[in-house]
Amino acid sequence: MFSKVLFGRFVPTNSLIHRLDPRAKLVLSLYFIVIIFMANSWQTYAWLAAFTLGVILSTKVPLKFFWDGIRPLVWIILFTVILQIFFSSGGHVYWAWGILSVTQFGLVNGVYIFCRFLLIICMSTVLTLTTQPLMIADAVEALLKPLAKLKVPVYELALMLSIALRFVPTLMDESQKIMNAQRARGVNFGTGSLIKRVRSLIPILIPLFISAFNRAEDLATAMEARGYSGGEGRSKYRLLHWHRADTVACVVMLGVTLILFELRYLA
């Protein structure tokens, strides 16, 4: 049931991309997603696609994992592309029926949207496959730190995030156990009408909820016993190090952007 979750499916191949600082990876992948929207011609899309492919290959992660990232979103992609094709207007009209029409612009837009989806999914998959969730949490904390000045509880948010991540596998294990325990008592999951299926989830959710409360209580006591009295002023065991490779990665991304703009205005 949960094995399809891609988040946190870190694949350790120790490639160049793996060793980058998580802050760099997080910022650069978000940045890349933004500049994808700057692309407006086949040359620009080709350039970004080539770059993405290069990044994917350099992670040394088997391509199957990327396909796993795309697969659950195939229907959304198809739906959006078809919508674009049939409802856009402009340019040469190839086919029309009522409000539906296939036009030159529509087709082009459809292809662009398709490329955009693909690139965004691939790039974010690169981030999650090459970075441990824990590292992403650290990066988020580091990037939010300036907000502490605006009275945003950054330390608390970071602690919440890291505890949540730490308990994801534990709670998944537990829900699997509860499911099996309820099955052994005759609860039938995944059959019957929609309402019946939803109702059969209750014997999983309630015990899981209660046990989460017990865990929270235990954890809070254990944290207090170990001297936790608030996030402010704690020292940090895990430090992030910015290496030369990270600066190089930023420069490369800048180069990619410059070439993108070059192609955009050339066309």
Next chain:
Amino acid sequence: MHKMITVQDAVYSYSDDEHLVLKNITFDVERGEWVSIVGHNGSGKSTMAKAIDGLLKLTSGAIEIDGTALAEDTVWKIREKIGFVFQNPDNQFVGATVADDVAFGLENRHVSHDEMVAKVDEALHLVHMEAFADREPAGLSGGQKQRVALAGVIAMRPEIVILDEATSMLDPEGRQEIMQLMRELKQTYDFTVLTITHDIDETAFADRILLIDDGELVAAGTPEQVLTNGTDLVDRGLELPYAERLLNQLNLLHIDVPQQYMTNDQVVKWLCQKLNSSK
């Protein structure tokens, strides 16, 4: 002798309840002593342990740790002296990885990064978990998680270590391992140890045993003193130690057994003597 823990007339009841969980418990623990609190489930042992660490506020009574009275303004100071290992290995694991978890207490005390790395490495080495430093808790066994919890305690160099049923969720092997490890660490660091358990065999290393039943301290003394009264233990919902059970069975077979309490080793010795003399 220097008193490490002093408990005076401890009384506790959960706020909405008339029922007293602790009833006038008084005892003290000396520096370097290993004291075991035993009692069946629900007898108030864990409540006592939490009260000592200031995690629960007593309804009445006083607790003194190393000469300092436990109060609202001293509680954090006192917690620095106490290392606490709880029952559930999963629920007390705060860190995302083993090393992070060991470092958690040090982070709370503003220890500098370099010092922290050295202390974490050392503590993991002491519990033989250095190979697991970057592992996540999901990949560890229960015994390994408890060893990590123990490492987290050692890294902070407390003077008192409280094990609150720390082995009750482990298999017999893991249990042995943790208790043996605790004994070695006690010798190295001269901890004062307070273990809380309902498993009599776990009191094997204790200097003194406190027997708690239904919130009352019903017996206190050396293992010989407390465990000789076998029937007393059984009446209070506890099991006899292994050696005692063996001797009782022999007694049923009309074999003369010595009346005083004996440890496993002593029983082995006695059996050898008995067999030799009957030849």
